[in-house]
Amino acid sequence: MTQGTILLDPTSEKAGGMRKPKAPPPSLDGLTVGFLDISKPQGDLFLDRLEALFGERQIRVKRFAKLTSAKKASEEVIADIAGNCDVVVEALAD
């Protein structure tokens, strides 16, 4: 009994790609910051406070929200963030 065994790969057969995170900008001056509220309770409190603090520093903020935390953000929201924001703050809370 010296035979090997052939197994069929149960995975997607794609190597897990590792992408380096985008380098943080040295400054938020002149940039648009997207705020994504994932619709968890109290996430809006955090983002409201953060928006006020950003406002004091004249940083432009654009607000987005998922319909529900249980499901993925819509393609429209993702495209809007990707097309119109330079950095994103995603708020989880409870």
Add this chain to the structure above:
Amino acid sequence: MNLPDDGLILVVKEDCATCQMIAPLAAELEQQGLLKVTFSQDNPAFPEGVSVEDDRELETSFRLDTEIVPLLIRRKEGKEEGRVVGWHRDEWQNLTGLNDLGGDLPDQRPGCGSLSVSPGMAEELQARFGETGLNAREVSVDYPDDPMEQMFDRGWTDGLPVVPPTPARVLRMLQGTRRKPEDVMGAIPPSGEICTVEKAAINAVMAGCRPEYFPVVLAALDAAMDPEFAWQGLMSTTMGAGVCVVVNGPIARRIGMNHQHGALGHGNRANATIARALQLLVINLGGALPGGTDRSTHGHPGKFGMAFAEDETDEAWQPLAQSRGVAPGKSAVTVFGFCGTSINNTETVRDAETLTDSLSMCLNALYHPQHAEGGIAGMLVLSGEYWRIYKEAGWDRGRIEETLLRQTQRTAAGVEAGETTYATEGDLVPKFGPGDLVLVRTGSNAGLFSTIIHGWGSGPRGSQPVTREIVP
């Protein structure tokens, strides 16, 4: 496979009385120069006095599409001209051109099954020598490496051992469906990788499913992929949700699913493996692991996969699938996102009204006694004894559900106080939203308690149960 372009070839096995009977004819045909080669499936020394090719690997038998031995084939100019299986004197004489062949033998005698088509062998041979039609990457585990350990090392398991998905086993699994291996089922969360029927079959093998379970797995997979089920959220939530699969209809009996003692627990292969196949897909195709994209704070044992059949032995009980629009006599699955189970224990109860009071108190505690106004789901699993009480009182599914929904209403003040007893007047607040309370009947007939399966966030903003008819 080297075959003579012209002449006769014979396939036999020693363990076949008919092959033993015609063995002298093989020698006679070879002496006359008609029989060019004989392939023996089990003993290269059989038949005696004949030039035998060893076909214990069964490659030639497979390539000649051998179903019965003895098999006599006549070839001319590299092509098969005709074949005879078993012993039929007239046919043998016609094929050989010898009118006096086998005169001392009976007119006919049936042959024996070829070893190449013995149970389980056909797929083994197809995997080794044929076109499988499979596209998955083959991973070779060399001797003496242990495939079981390799699968753990590669991260292909849910923490329990899995069945090695060899090509033959996957081919056998695919026999369980009429769908083609390349058919696309959809995207598996969270990675969104596309799941084909073949990938589903590989993971079903690993889960321990038998081929006859596979239509149930595919229907459950199809249901789980419905956006209303919100599988992405279920598999990633901190609440540690899993997929519960309820099976209805004739297929549940056919594949031997348990709807009696311990139906929600261990001990039955179909119950234990059908939902496990879905969870393995989430791991292997979806890439979800605890601490990775599966953010379960605790998780629960049901995340290994939980499936059970509903008890449909009493016609007075409307099965879940029928209550959700599936025609009687059809088989169906219903998937339900769940976060664990608890017991309602009221062993002194004897009447429907008291029982409903008791159940409504437990249901009002679901998630938290102060939680109300919908947004959560629960599945009430009625045991045999609870159902008997309701049935004797003349209650059916509709009345039980309607009463429980009414008796899980409380006043806003009652909710705020965390009371579990219900109210009948005032500013009433429901515990459950529409469709959030699911009733099923399973379990043994002994035991005055029932199980409550805790759902997850429900309604359009969460996960809703999804039902699919099972098709071959």
